[in-house]
Amino acid sequence: MLSTQWTGRLWLLFLLFACGENTQDPGSCQPHPSCHECIQSHPSCAWCKQLNFVPAGESDTGRCAPRVELERGGCLPSEIMDPRSKQHVLEDRPLGNSGQQQSFTQLAPQRIALQLRPGEEQSFTVRFRWVEGHPVDLYYLMDLSYSMKDDLENIKRLGSDLLSALRNVTTSVKIGFGSFVDKTVLPYVSTAPSKWQHPCLQANETCQSAFSYQHVLALTDNASEFESRVSQQRISGNLDTAEGGFDAIMQAAICKDHIGWRDVTKLLVFTSDGTFHMAGDGKLGGVYLPNDGRCHLDDNGLYMKSHLYDYPSVGHLAEVLSESNIQAIFAVTGPRVIIYEELSRLIPKSVVAELKEDSSNVVQLIADAYSSLSSTVNLEHSSDLPPGISLAYDSHCGDSETHGGAKGGECLGVHVNQQVQFTVRIKATTCLSGPQKLVLRVLGVGEELHVDLTTVCECQCGDTQSYAPHCSGGLGNLTCGVCRCQEGHAGRHCECKQELDPEATCRDVNDTGPVCSGKGRCVCGKCQCNAQASGPLCKCDNAGCERHNGQLCAGNGQCRCGNCECHLNFTGKACQCSLDTSGCMQEGIVCSGHGHCVCNRCQCDTGWFDSHCSRCANCPTPCEEHRDCAECKAFGTGLLSGNCSTSCNQMVNVVPGSTTDERWCQMAAEDGSLLIYLIERDERGRITLMVNGKYGTTTKQTFTLVLYLVLGFVLLGLFLIIIYRIIVEIYDRREFKRFEKERKCAKWNEVNNPLFRSAITTVMNPKYNSD
Structure with missing residues (x-):
């Protein structure tokens, strides 16, 4: 029995040495001295808690290795600690209508628990289906500046139409109403008493004073009440084309109790024919405090602190809408569509629709926008991930699939009662400080998936024993097969008493360097070397041999003190050369008789090539x-x-x-x-x-004939060119002689040339007296 155990130990050490190059690779299992350090280091690492598993004189780091190596080394499977990631579904209601009034399940599961081992990826499936008749809350937020006068008249009559349009897709719908103008300070609105009381352009028009935002009607399913409250609204006015819509959106999203938002699909319809003020614009009116993201509505629903807090930024607004799970529909007139489309790209799950100048198409616009929002399913995590946690989403949308989305999963063109799935892959790179919460949800849907996260970073070995007999009769505590010695004792079994200088024999004489050459630890005056070293003082480097193809000793040998000891049938400094010749044989002939076999590969003679030297480069046919x-x-x-x-x-x-x-x-x-x-x-x-x-x-012969013909044509061409140049030369000489002859015969009056004009003008003064 003893010899069998020793054989197993030696086999384990051989594996550790042979794979010594892997210990330098951070992506593989490396030896560690304790169980919890071992399982935290790499998901392939396991720990053997079996007593006396490591031979005498060796370090307990040999207990940390891949499971297959531990089993080959003689460790019983029941003695191996190799915890894996686990998941447990805590709540998983079926998708659909439960039969109870307004009880719908569109997202499943609803709660799961995940136990993650650092470095090991775990995955789970999330299902979603749009259930017919799911409840909807719609809050209508309207710009009441003077340019929206004709729109207000149409809005006063659309309560019943809005409810009817939404009830075509759901049985439970509520609508509410709010309005906005701008901050009540200069230069946004006029603060002159006459303009404050009557901001409209026409003296006979009934207008209300300017205001920032007013919540008019909480969410209700009573269309008559909606029309009654909206009909009491009056138009107002401001000084610039940009409006204070961001203030209104922020308050409508934050003041959940005032608005009456339910945990259902939430729509916020924003209608305007102007642009918007955003963070920083308030400084022009002396408003410099950043928006605090809190509700500041009084009993009448008025936003009373618009003169104190600046407009919110686009990012702040997007964050609040996303956290509140509110989907925005920007219904704006034609000239403003481009601006709001740019805004929509920065706000999750929002759409832009073109509003007619008098808002006559607003009902159909809202129905179309809601249909567009409903056909897109976005699954994402709702808050920042815990440190060390990463997520990736794979979307399974029926006919199409997308993989690897880090921010979330998305399916387009989803219709009612169609089920889609998302595979969420989660990984922990470090140990969590404690239990963590993660929330997943589909944008625009009130339901959430709660994930309870924990990490496996401690070994539950079950063998903890104080004053264990195994540790030299009680001189230490036993944990995971390793003795933790009491003070004054050392050694793998606490068999040594600590002396004044217990490390003196673990280094050379007059050597002040680290004990055991820095490659092991001194126990009872003897070096226990790491897996990469050996020798009395661990001076032998068992990981410094030559490599081939990235492997120590090409994977065909064992590294001993910097030299490769090759396995049978291998040779070379890095054991890279096989002595087998089967790879060189073809039809019983080595390298086809035109080369010689080196490292089981053919090296061909000059003029021959291919893997078996069977082809000749310059040989005649x-x-x-x-x-x-x-x-x-x-x-x-x-x-x-x-x-x-x-x-x-x-x-x-x-x-x-x-x-x-x-x-x-x-x-x-x-x-x-x-x-x-x-x-x-x-x-x-x-x-x-x-x-x-x-x-x-x-x-x-054909080539010779063609060559003669080409040469003849070239000579004929040269001859014709020479004849042409001779004829031209003769003609030019004759013309020149004729020109000279005519020039000599010409009789010009060279003194009084009628074409000549002197450059000197002479003027005679008749009054000039020479005396």
Whole structure:
């Protein structure tokens, strides 16, 4: 039994040494001295808690290795600590209508618990289905600046139409109403008493004073009440084209109790024909405090602190809408659509629709926008991830799939009662400080998936024993197969008493460096080396051997003190060379007879190539090889005509006529004619040449003829060019002589040239007296 255990230990050490290169790779299992450090280091690591598993003189770091190596080393499977990630579904109601009033389940499961081991990825599936008749809350937020006068008249009559349109897709719907203008300070609105009381342009119009935001009607399913409250609204006015809509959206999203938001699908319809103020614009009116994101509505629903807090930023607004799970529909007039489309890209789950100048299409617009929002399913986590946690989403949308989304999953074109799935892959890179919560949800849907996260970072070995007999009769506590010695004792079994200088024998004389050469630890005056070292003082480097293809000793040997000890049938400094020759054999011949076998690969002779040296780069073809013999034996001509009988002993048959058989060789003879012949071999390898004859001119003759023709054309061209230049020269000389003759015969009056104009003007003064 003892010999079997020692064999197992030696086999484990051999594996550790042979795979020593992996210990340098952070992506693989490395030895560690304790169980919890071992399982935290890499998901492939396991720990053997079996007593006496590690041989005497070796370090307990050998207990940390991949499971398969521990089993090969003799560790019983029941003694191996290898905790894995686990998941447990805590709540999983079926999708659909539960039968109870307004009780719908569209997201499943609803609660799961995950136990993650650092470095190991875990995945779970999330299902979603739009259930027909799911409740909807719609809050109508309207711009009441003067330019929206005609829109207000139409809105006063649309309560019943809005409810009817939404009840086509759901049985439970509530609508509410709010309005906004702008901050009640200069330069946004006029604070002059006359303009404050009557901000409209026409003196006979009934207007209300400017305000920032007013919540008018909480969510209700009473269409008559909606129309009654909205009909009491009056138009107002401000000074600039930009409005304070961001203040209104922020208060409508934050003041949940005032608005009456339910935990259902929430829609906020924002209608305006103007642009918007955002963070920083308030400084122009002396408003410099950043928006605090809190509810500041009084008993009448008025936002009373707009003059104190700046407009919210786009990012702040997007964050609040996302956290409140509110989907925004920006219904704006044509000239403003482009601006709000840019805004919509920054606000999750929002759409933009074009509103007619008088808002006459608002009901159909809201119905279409809601349909567009409902057809897109976005699954994402609702808050920042705990430190060390990463997520990836794979979307399964029926006919299409997308993989690896880090921010969330998305399915487009989803219709009512269609089920889609998302695979969420989660991974912990470090140990969590304690239980953590993670919330997943589909944007625009009130339901959530709660994930309880914990990490497996401690070993539950179940063998903890104080003052264990295994530790030298009670001199230490036993945990996971390792003794933790009491003070004053040391050693793997606490068998040593600590002396004044217990490390003196663990280093060379006069050596002040680290004990055991820094590659092990000193226990009871002896070095316990790490897996990468060996020797009395751990000076032997068992991980410093040569590598081949990234592997220590090419994976074919064992590293000992910097030198590779190769396995049987391997050689070389890095054991990279195999002594086997099977890879060089083809049809029983090594390298086809044209090379020699090195490291089970053929090294070909000059002129030969491919994996078995079976192809020749510069060798003549059979037709080329026997051409001269065919010509001299049949016709007595060619390069071998004087030595034909000794050089060529092949039999030659002259066959009259031509042939088109692809086996016949067609080569150029020495005299330029076309030589046609056939090569045949009998069973003994003897060659017989059958010559068909010589015909016409060969390519060589044709080439010579073409060369002469080209040269003749070139010479003829040069001759014609020379004749042309001679004729032109003669003509030019005749013309020049005629010109000279006419010039000499011409009689010009060179003194009084009628075309001449002097550059000097002479003026005679009649009054000038020379005296």
